[in-house]
Each structure stands twice: as C-alpha cells, then as structure tokens.
Amino acid sequence: MRLHVGCAMWSHRLWPGHRLPSAERLRHYGSWCDAVEGNTTFYATPARDTVESWAAQTEPGFRFVLKLPKVITHERRLTDVGEPLRAFLDAIEPLGPRAHALWIQLPGSFGPADVATLTRFLAQLPRSHRYAVEVRHPAFFTDDRATRLLEATLTAASAEWIPFDTTAFFASPPTSDAERDAWTKKPRVPLRSLALTDRPIVRYLGRDDSTRTVEGWRRWVDVTVAWLREGRSPTMFVHTPDNAEAPVLARRFHDEVRTRVPELDALPEPIPVEPLTLF
Template identity: 35%
Template sequence: MIDSIMLYLGCPIWSSKDWLGNFLPASAGREMLAAYSQRLPMVEGNTTFYGMPSLETVARWRDDAPPGFRFCLKFPRTISHDKALVGCETDLEHWIERLRLLEDRAGPSFLQLSREFGPDRLPVLRRFLESLPPDMRFAVEPRHAGWFTARNEDALNGMLAGMDIARVLYDVRPLNAADTSDPEVREALRKKPQVPVRMDRVGSYVQVRFISHPDVPTNDQWLAEWAPRVAQWLADGADVFFCMHSIYDLEMPVLCRRFHDHLVAAGGPLEPMAPWEEEVDITQLSLF
C-alpha cells in the first residue's frame, strides 16, 4: 500500500480476474478485497449504485480491509436517480447506517446526480445535503450541462464549500480522445457525461475520477497536468481520493502506479509504491 496518510489512489472495483497473477496473487480467489487493500489504499465500489448492500456485507468489507484503507461508495440509485433526492428518507437512513458500519475505513460517499438533475433543482439538492450527518464526508458529482455555466457553477461550488462537501472532479478528456472505431470505446463514451473538466478544489478534501484513454502511455499528458495540482493539495494537508477508470480492468492498477510516479516527479510528499506480484508491461497494454 502507498505509505501516505493523505493520498488515496485506487480503482472503481477491487475484484477482477484480469488482475490475478500480476496485480494480485494468482491464489487470491475469494480474498480479492483483502489482497487489493494491501496494494492500493482506496476503492470506489460502484456496485452500491445498483443496490443497497446488506449490513453483513458491509461489515465483511470493513473487516477485510486494513486500517488506513478507504471505501468511497456511490450512493444507491434509488436515492440519487429513482427518487431524485425527494421522499427517500428511509433509504438514506439505511445508507448512512451502512456507511457508519465502515467506521474508520469510510471515505467520502459520493452522490452522482442524474443527467436530468439540473441547476433548477439546487434547492432540492441543498435540502438533501443539509440532511446528511455533518461528521461524515460526502462528494457531489453534477452531470447536467447546466451546472457548468459560470453562474450556476458559482452557486453550486459556494454551497458545497459552505458545507465542506467535495465536488467530484470528473475528467473524461482521455477517453474522448480515443479511437471511436473501437466499439468498446463507443459504448464507454455513450455511458459517460460529456462535461468539461474542472480542476479546482471545493472543500477541505478532493475526489477525482479520471476516465482513461485505452492506450496507457497516452494518458501521461493528462496525468502530468493533474500531478502538480494533486501534489500541492497534498502539501497543503488535503486528503485526495483519486480513482482510475479504464475500459480494460488490467490497466487500472498500472495507471495508479504511473500516476504515483508523476506525483513523485512533481514533488508530491510520497513514499515509493511497493512492487506487486508481477508488474504488467505497459508497452503491451498500449497494443490494445
């Protein structure tokens, strides 16, 4: 695991058969979370968007991960999309109960707003955020294009900063630059919001979601842009939760290590990242 109390670098999942024998031991089997959490200090855990996990499941996740690890779980879609933050008090109560079960392993739980949830619903968002426990960390990811105009953005950022809730910084530029003749790229783009990147911290901690280019080395131009900002946030004492997404599972841990190297080069206050089972050759990944 990265020896840092402030940088939480990881993937949107903790389990992939493509990782066995390289990022994770070939023998990891059903113990993938335990193995993953010894190598990277954070996971998003996007599966919670599709269904509320049981209390027993969340407790098992907590116990499988070591102290210092962080889960940045996505709000269930029943809250964010199906009910659009209205009339979801019971769902929210159940969700907070699960987040509390994570104890010291709870990172920011992030609320991904639907593409239809626009700035005209700012009062709804405000009321919902005001109902959240002030002793827990949360982040908000806007996806409606209207949030990205100057006036609406100022209103959103000001509200979040006043509550010390992070705004998810979402960077889809790398994937947008990929070859759209690849059907997997086209499908990934169909699912992603086409919103401009934002790189300014809102709140005392930061959550970044980096949507990578399928050719690993091509991502360097964007990673090099993020590195000095993240290094400065770390130097300022801010916790940074940085998640690497890829249409190929095998690439995610490789990109984490690559970004870590960029951060060290940018002066980030980081210890070297420990080696894994067998390092994946990124030049081979670039052939995908």
C-alpha cells in the same frame, strides 16, 4: 500528507487477484491501491455482514468512496429518502473511518433548478460523514451563475465536487470495443480542477492505450502536487475503458506524484499471488 489512489472496482477478470477466492480479492487489491470507488452500492444497499467483511479485509487507512443508492439519487431525486438513507447509513457503519466520503452522483437531468433540493438534502445528512457530489448537467460547467450556485451550496455543507475528467478519452475516436462502448456511456463535460475541501476526489478516464492514458493525466499530476503542497489529501481514481491495467496505472500515477513530492509515503508492495497447483 497522503495521496490515495484507486480504481472503479477491486476485482477484474484480468487482474491477478481475480484468481483468489472472492472473500480475499479486496485484501489483495488493497495491497495495490489504498482507495476504491464503491459503485456497487448504487444498485443496492449491501448487507451489513458484507460490509463487515470489507472492513476486515482492509486497513483503517483504506478509503471507500461509496455511491449512494440510485433509489435516493435517481429515482426519488433526493426527496422523501429518509428510509433508504437510514438503511444505507446503517449498512456501511462497520467501515468506520474507511468510509472516506459518501458519493452523491446525480443524473444528467439534475440541473441548476434542482440545487435547492440538493441544499435541503445536504442539510439533513449526519455530520458523521463527509460528502462529495458529482453532477453531469452541462450548465454547471458552462454557466458561471450555475457554477457559483453549486459551489456555494457545496461549500456551505463542507461537501466536495467530484470531477469526472473524460477530456483525454474524448480527444479522439475510439479504437477498441471497450472504447466504443464507453464512448456512448461516459459523460462529456468540460474539465474542472478546483477543490472545495481539504480532501478532493478526482475520477479520471484514460484510454486502453496506457501511453495515452499517462499523457492525458499530466495536468492532474501538476494539480495533485499543488494540492499536496497546500496541505490537502487528495484521492485519484484511474479508469480506462477496459480497466485491464487500472491498478498498475493508479500506482504509476502515485509514483509520478511522489517523484515531485518525495516526502509522500510510498504505497505498500503488492501481495504476490501464488500460482495455483493441483495439490
């Protein structure tokens, strides 16, 4: 039984580990959280030696949820993507089991009429990886037929549906520059908390006010406890608009769940960052 927690990145200018050399930041982050979203892979396939360094800095049980490049999901919309897909799979091979799931984030325009394309794409993927899909078209959340169609497609491929819960964030108007920026960019879709596999993945967006972030995730504590008792192994990613306290909050989420599920393994103690000196 294990709950993994993480953030949208492993380095942030306001986190203590940011003062470390770039080649050491992931190792430090990995002592705070045991999972991370691979958002950078959306913009470009990383060099294989870069991925080798990621593997070297993390334990085998660390989880990367890696986003497929946008050329596959957004530009070619899952069609005629053999070459970029092969390049991506080759690049991430050094991660081995750390590549927990490949994340297929689809554009908001990808709707129920496109599910057949998704079905064909999932069928061509190698079984050596797990896959998780994030959709943003509102019909998948509000139209029962569209919901069932997508669930059937994902279940047939043993793929997970990643919810991005922004309901707490959009519950009241923004109060900071970071919140105002996120207000125009983050998706507004209804809450979804149904797992399709034994390894559900959740993305949760809170507020810059940590108290409100914690209040907003109460339902996810309940859901996560239930998943663990069912024998599932979930991963929770905690976001806030500025992400300043994201690693601390992710650990707090884990602690809250562990209070209810005492047999859950504790997270490791964070590696201290030694103060910089002149000598």
